[in-house]
Amino acid sequence: AVVSTQSTGGKALERARHVVGEIGRTNEAVELLKSGGMEEFGRLMDASHNSLDQDYEVSCKELNEVVGTARGVEGVLGSRMTGGGFGGCAITLVKKGAVEELVRVLGEKCPYSKSFSTTAGAGATSWDEE
Numbered sequence: 001a002v003v004s005t006q007s008t009g010g011k012a013l014e015r016a017r018h019v020v021g022e023i024g025r026t027n028e029a030v031e032l033l034k035s036g037g038m039e040e041f042g043r044l045m046d047a048s049h050n051s052l053d054q055d056y057e058v059s060c061k062e063l064n065e066v067v068g069t070a071r072g073v074e075g076v077l078g079s080r081m082t083g084g085g086f087g088g089c090a091i092t093l094v095k096k097g098a099v100e101e102l103v104r105v106l107g108e109k110c111p112y113s114k115s116f117s118t119t120a121g122a123g124a125t126s127w128d129e130e
Contacts (some may be wrong), residue, residue, distance in 0.1 A: 002032050013054040014054075014056070014057075015055065015056060017050065017051070017055050018051045018055035018056040021047075021051055021055075022048060022051065025044045025047060025048055028029060028044060029041055032044070038077055038093065039077055041077070041078065041093065041094070042076070042077025042078025042093045043077075043078060044078065045077075045078030045080040045091075045093060046071065046078045046079065046080065048080045049067050049079065049080030049081055049090075052080070052085065053080055053081075056085070058081070058084075058085025058086055059081050059085065059086075059087075060086060060087045062087065062110070062112060062113075063081050063087055063088065063090060065109075065110055066079075066090045066106065066108065066110050066113050067079045067080060067081065067090050068094075068106075069105060069106055069109045069110055070090065070092045070094075070102060072105075073094070073098060073101055073102045073105050074098060074100070075093055075094055075095040075097060075098025075102070076093070076094045076095075076098065076102060077093040077095070078092070078093045079091070079092040079093070079127065094117075099117045102115070103115045103116075103117065
């Protein structure tokens, strides 16, 4: 898709850049998850957050602090906001051995935030009820 600065400008162009970029990142992310490319997937998470913050303008100071703090912890592969925007939640991809340090650093540097860890599951499935 091509967005022309002659047909649209300013905020509309920035919003369109985010949407088109996010579609590309999502398609790339699918392939990376299939192949186990977790470090590159983390970089896509970072790029997504940056775009949500700068182009779509749906992040906030506190959420940017949480994401930025997480990114500074060794073992973190990527971090981004998630949800509807304008504050809320961040999701961070972190190596298993770095989880405790991440939670500690976030608690120290972002005391207004709450952290918990989880692991990925197999995803949505279906079954027959009997």
